[in-house]
């Protein structure tokens with residue numbers, strides 16, 4: 080393989096694409112306007128939960144999430160090998176807990192279709208539920224147990240990917256300033272100008288991985304990119320893996336125990352533009368849910384509170400695919416609530432696009448053109 084690739088955006092998606100492109104032999108540069116991993120990717124809870132996140136049907140998005148989960152063992156192994164850093168991957172399994180009899184009505188059909196897709200999910204209640212998650216409140220009458228779901232420590236995965244990229248020779252432009260223009264050169268190639276770098280950056284191909292900020296590329300790419308930020312507020316308590324053994328999802332919040340002696344509780348969903356501060360109301364809601372579902376949290380203080388901006392498209396699906404006549408631009412953005420889970424499959428699909436391997440059918444639902452065509456019809 081030969082060719083130069085410029086990745087714009089230093090979150091999990093940009094780092095994963097840069098890692099994959101470098102592994103395939105491309106000459107890769109990664110440009111980040113601000114700090115590597117400083118946005119959504121560093122804020123995430125790190126859950127790899129395709130079944131908990133997709134409860135309705137095995138649509139294209141669910142299948143993308145599931146294939147990404149299947150890539151995780153090999154992917155994590157490669158990242159850890161190339162970086163020498165552990166991403167703290169924990170095969171905890173997860174519990175989706177229910178409080179009311181009425182919540183149980185859709186459970187059997189959900190179990191049926193998800194088990195056909197390899198979930199190995201089980202319905203648990205009463206003493207069996209108490210046995211596997213002893214600190215859960217009596218209010219939890221039953222749960223679906225997903226043994227296949229797991230989690231990583233997202234900031235560590237970011238750190239490991241950055242190190243792996245550096246070890247593979249990726250050039251980094253961090254704190255490069257705002258993107259001022261991107262020009263598609265006739266005959267191939269791209270040229271990009273930022274507010275801080277003195278010279279333009281050129282490459283044969285560019286991969287746009289700019290998370291919640293990707294909408295600004297509309298003006299240069301001449302396509303419709305309806306990506307907007309959805310703020311997620313999240314907090315953590317001191318606590319052990321014994322206190323919350325699985326990832327636990329309720330209808331109001333989720334809890335994930337981390338190796339460093341923290342239990343993370345997330346996450347709100349609100350619209351606040353590009354504001355990344357937490358609000359008293361948002362965090363109070365999480366604390367209230369924590370005390371309700373795990374009474375041992377009562378009186379325990381949160382030790383850290385933070386927020387990040389999920390990159391959401393208007394149909395909830397990411398934009399994955401090539402753009403432009405010369406196909407010199409590849410979009411990989413809009414991963415909304417599942418960017419950590421989706422990082423391996425995104426990188427592999429982008430790698431195949433760089434290599435010119437066709438996967439047009441599987442990528443059709445995620446086409447970067449789908450909103451442009453919808454506007455023109």
Ligand SMILES: Cc1cc2nc3c(=O)[nH]c(=O)nc-3n(C[C@H](O)[C@H](O)[C@H](O)COP(=O)(O)OP(=O)(O)OC[C@H]3O[C@@H](n4cnc5c(N)ncnc54)[C@H](O)[C@@H]3O)c2cc1C
Pocket residue numbers: 087088089090091092093110111112113114115116117118119120121122123124125126127257258288289290291292295310311312313345346386387388389390411412413414415416417418419420421
């Ligand atoms: C609270 C919270 C919890 C979450 N929990 C999970 C979870 O448990 N599991 C899961 O799978 N996902 C989770 N997510 C979602 C996940 O974090 C995102 O889907 C993922 O981080 C998106 O990665 P990204 O690289 O596209 O975006 P980002 O990490 O936001 O990175 C985008 C980068 O682009 C840079 N940038 C800004 N402007 C430009 C520009 N003009 N050009 C180029 N670059 C630019 C930014 O500075 C940033 O570094 C969570 C999100 C939040 C907020």
